[in-house]
Amino acid sequence: MPAASLTTEAGLKAYLATKNITPTSITLLTGGTANYVYRVTLADGSTSIYKHAAPYLHMNTNFAFDPTRMDYEDRTLEILPSLQKTDSNVQAAKWYSYDKEEKLLCIEDGGEWNLKTAYPDPKLDVEQIGRDLARWLAGLHTTSTTTSLSLTDEQDLKANNPVGVGIYRHSYRNLHTALSKYGHDPKFAERIDEEFGSKLATDNECVCHGDFWPGNVLVKFEDSEEAKVNLTVVDLEMVRRGTSATDVAQFVAEAFLLDRFRGGRGLHPVFLNTYARARETAEAEGGIRIGREWIKRVAIHWGVHIAFWPTGVQWTDREGTQNLVDIGIAVLQAAIAEDWRKLRETHLFVGVADVWTALWDRGY
Numbered sequence: 001m002p003a004a005s006l007t008t009e010a011g012l013k014a015y016l017a018t019k020n021i022t023p024t025s026i027t028l029l030t031g032g033t034a035n036y037v038y039r040v041t042l043a044d045g046s047t048s049i050y051k052h053a054a055p056y057l058h059m060n061t062n063f064a065f066d067p068t069r070m071d072y073e074d075r076t077l078e079i080l081p082s083l084q085k086t087d088s089n090v091q092a093a094k095w096y097s098y099d100k101e102e103k104l105l106c107i108e109d110g111g112e113w114n115l116k117t118a119y120p121d122p123k124l125d126v127e128q129i130g131r132d133l134a135r136w137l138a139g140l141h142t143t144s145t146t147t148s149l150s151l152t153d154e155q156d157l158k159a160n161n162p163v164g165v166g167i168y169r170h171s172y173r174n175l176h177t178a179l180s181k182y183g184h185d186p187k188f189a190e191r192i193d194e195e196f197g198s199k200l201a202t203d204n205e206c207v208c209h210g211d212f213w214p215g216n217v218l219v220k221f222e223d224s225e226e227a228k229v230n231l232t233v234v235d236l237e238m239v240r241r242g243t244s245a246t247d248v249a250q251f252v253a254e255a256f257l258l259d260r261f262r263g264g265r266g267l268h269p270v271f272l273n274t275y276a277r278a279r280e281t282a283e284a285e286g287g288i289r290i291g292r293e294w295i296k297r298v299a300i301h302w303g304v305h306i307a308f309w310p311t312g313v314q315w316t317d318r319e320g321t322q323n324l325v326d327i328g329i330a331v332l333q334a335a336i337a338e339d340w341r342k343l344r345e346t347h348l349f350v351g352v353a354d355v356w357t358a359l360w361d362r363g364y
Contacts, residue, residue: 006052006104007036015102016040033059034069034237039109048096049110053103053237067103069163069237071151074098074105076207076236083143083207089222090136090231110218110232118219119258119265124229130255130270132231133217137209137251138278141244142287144207149241157204157241164210164240165201171308172197178311182325192332196300203243205288210238212247213254214267245294248275249301256306256347257324261315269351276355292360296335302348303332 005011009026016023025041029049036052053070057063077095084091094108118124150159172193176186209216218232255267283289307328310321327347334343340360344353 006102007054007058009038012038012040012050012052015104032235033057034065047109049093049107051105051107066163069161070098070103070105071100072149072161072164072239073235073237074100075149075151076239077105077107079147080140080236083140083147084136085139088132088136088139089228090132090233092233092236093218107234108232110230110234111220113219115214115217115219115231116254116258119214119267120263123221124219126265126267127270129219129229129231130267131274133251134271134274135278136231136233137212137244137247138275138282140209141206141247142279142282145205145288147207149207149239159241160204161210161238161240164238165242167238168210168240168242168246169193169197169200171304172200175304175308178308178325179329181311182322184307184325184329188329188332192300192304192336196297196304199297200242200246203246204241205243206241208240208242208244208247209233209236210240210242210247211235212251214251214258215254243294243297244290245297246301248272249298250305252298252348253302253305253309256302257310257315266351272349272352273355276352276359280359290359291362292338292340295356295360296338299331299335299343299346299348303328303330303335307332 006015009028012026013023022043023040024043027039029037029039034053034057036054036058038050038052039047040050041047051070051073053065053067054061055064055067057065074095077092080092093110096106096108098105115129119126146157148155148157148159149161150156175189175192179189180186212233216233216235218234220230220232222228222230252268252272255271259265259268279287279290305328307325310316310324315321315324331343331346331348334346340357343349344357349356
């Protein structure tokens, strides 16, 4: 069966029939740009998610996109259970099956809500969710320093996901367009890309999710009383070995935008504080130390994200977007200058400066 058939509900239904699976419904889900993602319901009411990677983007079939990205998600879901705490309410989606030839992955259905859309719901304890996610991410980073992403039996720590590495530099390579449009020097963006974007190809601290943001965290209430939620981390196809700083910065940048424009519920500061404390605990137990250079990378990536992505993904009006670009540039400038006094006063470290100052005061 040609892979192209999996780009439609009818094609997936025909494929499942060859596996003696007869669903009562198949729904193509919206919201993603890269893959064809379906919710499949069986006669007993159970559901699962099927993801198909075509050799192009779902939202732009003229844009070629290496489908081996799905091989890396499959590989990561295989190794993650050994790196996660079993008693946590945060888990990566459970793996059910993978057809490598067709690039079709079947995983657990984590629910219909992601944290970005669910954020305003008053029933959610957003600060607790921030703490839970920060501990999960710190756990991933600190337990995967010697975990290989190789798709072969060779456990090579230099093996990496070329799709994830290449895509992650997109904002750095294109930052100059945002700066030009909003009145900043594009040469500054070129310096950021040359000095820091280039590092993404060689960073090798640990396994990074690669696209860790609230839209890739599914939220499902555990019981009818809605007293507790289960959080499912999804979309690991951009996984790579890299610096943990980029995962932290990407999540916190999107948390900052949610706090700023969707209700100010404190996701940004609580996540940053909890992650820093989790890393300090891991360090005391022999984990990799973090200090000024690592914090500088957090600041650089956060600044790039805030200065670039809101110019293409609308959060506010033109004036508000200009303000966001200015905020991102201020963080980038302070980080480049290693002006820690200015950096602690930026929007990045509002409400968390005391915890993070203790880290950069140690040097290294």
